[in-house]
Amino acid sequence: MLLSLLSPSELWTGCVDCISRPCTLLLSLVTASLFCLWGRKGQVPLLVCGDGFRAFLQRHCPIVGERFCPTPWCWGGRLQTLVRVFIKSNTDVKYRNELIRTRDGGQLSLDWVDNSDSAKHPQSSTRPTVLLLPGLTGSSQQKYILTAIQQATRHGYRCVVMNNRGFGGEELLTPLTFCAADTSDVETVVNHIKELYPQAPLLGAGVSLGGMLLLNYLARKGRDSKIIAGLTMSVIWDSIESSESLEQPINKLLFNRHLAANLCLAIKRHRKVLEKVIDVDHVLKARTIREFDQRFTSVMFGYKSCTDYYKDASPVCRLQQTTVPVLCLNAADDPFSPKHAFPVALAQRMPNVALLMTAHGGHIGFLDGLFPKSESYMDRLLGQFVWAAFEHLEDLREACSIKEQLTE
Template identity: 70%
Template sequence: MHEFHQCDIRSDMLVLGVGRGSTRWGARALISLLAALIFFVPCSTRLVCLGCFLVSHRCESISSCAFLTPSSGLVSFQRPALVCSEAFSAFLFKHCPVVAERFSPTPWCWGGRLQTLVCAALKSRPPVSYRNELIRTVDGGQISLDWVDNQASVTYPESSTRPTVLILPGITGNSQQSYVLHAVSQATRHGYRCVVFNNRGLGGEELLTPVTYCAANTSDLECVVQHVKGLYPTAPVLGAGVSLGGMVLLNYLARKHTESGLVAGITISVPWDAHKSSDSMEEPLNWLLFNRHITRCLHRAVTRHRKILEKVVDVDYVLKARTIREFDERYTSLIFGYNSCMDYYRDASPGKKLPSTAVPILCLNAADDPFSPQTAFPVSVVQDLPNVALVLTSHGGHIAFLQGFFPLGESYMERLFGQFVHAVFEHQEEMKRACGIKEEQMKD
């Protein structure tokens, strides 16, 4: 039997209401105005605007929160909803106790937008020293991998058997993102090896072919997994994908089924439906705070590799894109042979592909993530699967999940990541039994 496993909240508490109270929409209008002022007014008045923004955002968050719950009350400071089979939930409660704890977001940082912005601005950056490696692909391109070999590991002194965490960053991210550095820190602390798969063109390397990356294409990930397994055939490998990296990972696991070469996967803040994510990101405030910035980052990547990319696309036209969707229409869908951006988004969305996966997978999402609307969460799909678990929080934003009054240390997602990675590598057989996976089903 598969069902919601929860402590204080039910599945219907994560369904966004459709109320249109004047207080809620008035707060949103005020937030939009203040956000615009923060960007466009003189520096001398920005501090006042920012203070008003925080207050109004707090009001809007409290108002919105009411629509996340039934009549029983607010969801704030509740334990996350855990959607998975009974056996998988028992495994997680035993080896990942953080899933049973109350998630208390930073009190002055409620709301997904503010969580996301504050995390990007204030998050600490653990020191990490990488060893870079460039590998070639079958089409003549190259991929930049950043390794932390962890030769000083006491738990796994033999490199041949040392477990490996393969990390896939987000849409314009690389091995230097704070969330990647924290993931590496968590994994190496347990004695594991890490390798960060930088998407083509984002790891400091030159593009050798006019091909970059997209959420639906998994050929580069397959190349990386084969390379890692070739170097360490007997060492287990876990895939960890963040945002777009999570989409790539899930699409890969669904495509390869029992032949993925991975023992498990974990994703953070995955956009489950690319269409709905684009709609959310094109809301005025989300465009102002996030979409515009990411589009500019995509522009910079194209500009850096303009000489080779202009062979296949009209670079000047691409650089006029004002949103991620326009960029995907003018660039991504063309590069990867889709008839339209709609076709690309349909192929990239991983939610309905989960039944084709064959390894244990843990997915963390927040209901207030502006990049991944909760209406797209694949709850009904996961309820029928023995190997997939959704951990859903009411707050947390996008790749944030900040806790504590001064949210500079470990966040909820980092604690969950560390505990799950440890559980996977140290209790593999128990995990397989919990997820109904037989040994003969798995092929390296």
């Protein structure tokens, strides 16, 4: 009876109010829950290192002591890893490409950002340089590389990206690609940079596989590395543990097969060169990274087995040989690099190695804020650390108990 006394417009308005109130209430509850969860999950990353290195980082790289609040709707490391791929980068980077030859007759593609109009470091001969090493199937076009360049160039520094063989757009001149254990290409690039700019300090920054290459290079070269400091982000510490983690059903579906497919595409692209030394058709049937490494990488680089290759490629096995200061960022929920493989005990004993571990962040994720942007926690850390290393080098040497001239 009461409904019949209402006009159609009044009845519609009442219905809308009845519907909207629960929706508004639900939205408010969800928003409040997200902020509550966001606040609870946010915490200061765990920093494991010597007292001297810790004091240096807290003084000149304060982000290591700030609370990291991961994006609340990115549940877990897997989602952090996936969402980062879809975050658009508004960074416009114009490269100067250079091809250099290697000892085996191959070539490497280097993409430079000279930053020649730098006001802070106008002299090209002494302008600090950041060498960036991308991940497994990455190149200079990856969003995390572009953002890293933005961070470094705003301080007036020069950047150069080493594209791994077969992934920089250049042709493969010899039947040889790359692997995490072979640091000859990194050495070639470092020597080339120092020949061009012998007076300019050089810092290395590696992401994922790039971090493995950097750490293995620094360990092998020791005091002759020609690099003043290193920074790794989402590095794979133990290749065997990483492979087992990536072969878990969900990780295999989300990441492993996709990366294996990209590796196979690169092999297919350079088939004419590679089929001279490898069974390409057999390699192209690989469905996981381990299968690819069994059929291609370990064979290409002369290992008896994939296990032997993985042991040789794992930076944790030779980290103690590193002499330059190194800061390593990892997330405990990284599906590529499980936390039980982090060299915590070793970092506690070494004066020049610092592990910075967040509870969340995934693999090359580290998205924070309610609405994440292209500049993540990882990117801001890079910006602060390269500035701290270049502008306070003497303090860094003293903090890490390194007396020798690392730039020699």
